[in-house]
Amino acid sequence: MRRSEAPPAPKDERLPLEPRIKLWVEKDGRLVLSDYRVRLLRNIAETGSLAEAAQRLGLSYRRAWGKVREMERNLGLELVHSEVGGAGGGSSRLTPQGERLVALYGRFRRAVERDLGKEFHEFFQR
């Protein structure tokens, strides 16, 4: 504002701009999937343990468990199957539905990022 002394930018100037998004999925207005939540599920799949997945993400076990329960409740699907007890203190794994959602979300996210870059180029960088 009031910088009329600045020379006008050339019309074809290409600003080094970058589009960014935050992506999530709602069901009935409730958050059910997000990068963060899907990362939690992925870590459960990788470690076979909710405790280890929580630790990797710097969450308390209780909080991680609450997130999974919340997702399951909001989706109306079982995503994680846990077996309690044994010498190792139990284990957790994704259900087939959980695996499917994690895979779908990952592909969806990559497709959205790809489209985003394409549209941005179309509108801002041609």
Next chain:
Amino acid sequence: MRRSEAPPAPKDERLPLEPRIKLWVEKDGRLVLSDYRVRLLRNIAETGSLAEAAQRLGLSYRRAWGKVREMERNLGLELVHSEVGGAGGGSSRLTPQGERLVALYGRFRRAVERDLGKEFHEFFQR
């Protein structure tokens, strides 16, 4: 978790899910455009007054002015031209660059929303 008594969902179940995004544009890691910022610019264009635009968005004049200055500084472009004084207390209007960015962002946003819906359908609702 541990809801093995629940019946498995049918494979072709279509969840009433909805994708959501928050969109913004950065330059050198700094936020330069967002829905909120572009709404401020649009309101300046509509009212011809930064004070009125600020009021419409529930912002103080000072805060609205700061947002505009911040965008201009981060983009290195003049977006709003203000004329001080006169009986009406001055007026503000978008520069041609400001108008162009507002129009581009609006079209970009609509394209991203359209793509988002398409990809979501592709991955989650087929």
